[in-house]
Amino acid sequence: MPETARPQQTGAPARKENIAMRLVRGEILHFFSDPGDDSGAQRAQTAFRHHADGGLLVGGGRIAFCGDWADALAAAPAGTPVDDHGGRLLLPGFVDTHVHYPQTDIIGSPGKDLLDWLDRYTFPAERPFGDEAVAAGTAEFFCDELLRNGTTTALVFGTVHPQSVDAFFRVAQRRELRMVAGKVMMDRHCPAYLRDTAQSSYDDSRRLIERWHGADRLRYAITPRFAITSSDAQLQAAGTLAREFPTVALHSHVAESRAEVDRVRELYPQARSYLDVYDRFGLLRRPAVYAHCIYLDAQDRRRMAGCGTAAAFSPTSNLFLGSGLFDLRQALDDGVTVGVATDVGGGTSFSMLRTLAAARQVSQLNGYPLPALRAFWLATLSGAVALGLDDCIGNFAEGKEADFVVLDPQATPLLARRMARAQTLEERLFLWMTLGDDRSVSATYIRGRCRWQRDAGAPQVHLR
Ligand SMILES: [Zn+2]
Numbered sequence: 057m058p059e060t061a062r063p064q065q066t067g068a069p070a071r072k073e074n075i076a077m078r079l080v081r082g083e084i085l086h087f088f089s090d091p092g093d094d095s096g097a098q099r100a101q102t103a104f105r106h107h108a109d110g111g112l113l114v115g116g117g118r119i120a121f122c123g124d125w126a127d128a129l130a131a132a133p134a135g136t137p138v139d140d141h142g143g144r145l146l147l148p149g150f151v152d153t154h155v156h157y158p159q160t161d162i163i164g165s166p167g168k169d170l171l172d173w174l175d176r177y178t179f180p181a182e183r184p185f186g187d188e189a190v191a192a193g194t195a196e197f198f199c200d201e202l203l204r205n206g207t208t209t210a211l212v213f214g215t216v217h218p219q220s221v222d223a224f225f226r227v228a229q230r231r232e233l234r235m236v237a238g239k240v241m242m243d244r245h246c247p248a249y250l251r252d253t254a255q256s257s258y259d260d261s262r263r264l265i266e267r268w269h270g271a272d273r274l275r276y277a278i279t280p281r282f283a284i285t286s287s288d289a290q291l292q293a294a295g296t297l298a299r300e301f302p303t304v305a306l307h308s309h310v311a312e313s314r315a316e317v318d319r320v321r322e323l324y325p326q327a328r329s330y331l332d333v334y335d336r337f338g339l340l341r342r343p344a345v346y347a348h349c350i351y352l353d354a355q356d357r358r359r360m361a362g363c364g365t366a367a368a369f370s371p372t373s374n375l376f377l378g379s380g381l382f383d384l385r386q387a388l389d390d391g392v393t394v395g396v397a398t399d400v401g402g403g404t405s406f407s408m409l410r411t412l413a414a415a416r417q418v419s420q421l422n423g424y425p426l427p428a429l430r431a432f433w434l435a436t437l438s439g440a441v442a443l444g445l446d447d448c449i450g451n452f453a454e455g456k457e458a459d460f461v462v463l464d465p466q467a468t469p470l471l472a473r474r475m476a477r478a479q480t481l482e483e484r485l486f487l488w489m490t491l492g493d494d495r496s497v498s499a500t501y502i503r504g505r506c507r508w509q510r511d512a513g514a515p516q517v518h519l520r
Pocket of ligand 1: 309
């Protein structure tokens with residue numbers, strides 16, 4: 057019981073100046089770079105840090121120290137309270153690099169394919185988000201669901217209505233979440249009730265950027281839905297916004313299904329490829345995230361790698377809609393930044409663990425058995441890099457914001473039984489991504505404070 061072993065502190069009340077600091081104990085894993093395919097290799101050894109009995113010291117919402125428990129304890133001022141998650145794994149919070157909060161209520165809708173699913177389910181579902189009360193209620197549920205699943209940051213689609221983004225950001229701001237979101241720009245090939253214009257989408261986006269970009273932990277993303285639903289004039293307006301606001305993110309879809317790619321070729325015959333449509337309007341850069349990226353060629357990947365534009369790999373969505381198999385290894389080999397994404401509601405789960413399971417399955421079908429360490433790097437640090445947020449989240453480097461998740465190896469009887477046979481960290485990570493889901497997340501911390509926990513008994517808090 058090192059927390060109470062120091063005689064000078066026995067019975068002493070916590071000192072006032074230490075109230076904002078907190079020690080969190082547990083096994084710790086975090087990444088500094090891509091661990092690659094071989095966990096025994098030199099690259100892997102420097103790519104991550106693992107502390108079997110680790111401690112995080114947090115203060116002012118940031119990481120003050122991360123290391124072995126004994127060192128964390130020594131670094132902490134006397135009286136620092138402790139959250140003890142012994143036997144559980146602390147990871148940086150998951151980063152969901154592409155998700156639609158207004159589609160929460162159509163998850164699991166049986167569309168025949170992408171374009172059918174958009175027409176039959178998505179567009180009607182997005183209609184009521186001009187009502188801020190509807191938008192706020194959905195945003196509250198959506199943020200609860202993210203925290204239940206250990207996701208602390210997401211790149212989020214609103215609807216065409218600016219109110220949908222105001223409502224989402226208000227909810228996220230109240231919860232002190234680090235979120236990136238934007239209003240959909242969509243002026244053709246969709247129902248009239250969801251249509252803006254090039255000018256109104258420019259004006260509304262601009263107002264939202266001025267109101268929200270950089271407010272507390274929030275950032276804005278210029279969000280044309282995809283090339284099919286934006287006119288040339290609207291993509292031009294998006295490019296103008298991108299030039300005027302160089303730190304704002306860009307967020308859209310590209311090359312998700314074959315029928316979509318064919319349609320884009322008809323609409324933009326002058327473009328070399330689907331990705332090139334966006335490039336021509338100045339919509340590729342960092343941070344920019346394009347969901348799916350299934351039907352790209354080598355030249356597209358080189359272009360993305362060269363300008364830091366990221367791909368959001370959305371495996372449950374791609375399997376559910378039958379869109380295709382993203383070639384993860386090829387993208388990584390070509391230097392493309394890749395994040396993992398749930399893409400709810402085309403995706404079938406808010407859980408990044410379920411999403412990693414699907415990522416492994418898709419990769420297997422492409423002849424690439426995605427290793428667990430690399431999968432967890434993709435879901436944490438690589439997602440932060442994709443969003444241009446790796447200066448403030450993504451790992452436990454000192455000074456970064458203390459958003460993290462606690463994974464329980466005993467979450468279900470099967471997981472507990474199977475974990476008991478696991479010998480290595482890689483084996484355990486693989487079990488979490490194969491058998492895990494929201495039940496595996498025992499707590500989620502935002503800015504160093506526990507904002508969600510599964511069982512009321514944990515974490516055990518006692519004073520040093
Ligand atoms: Zn999407």
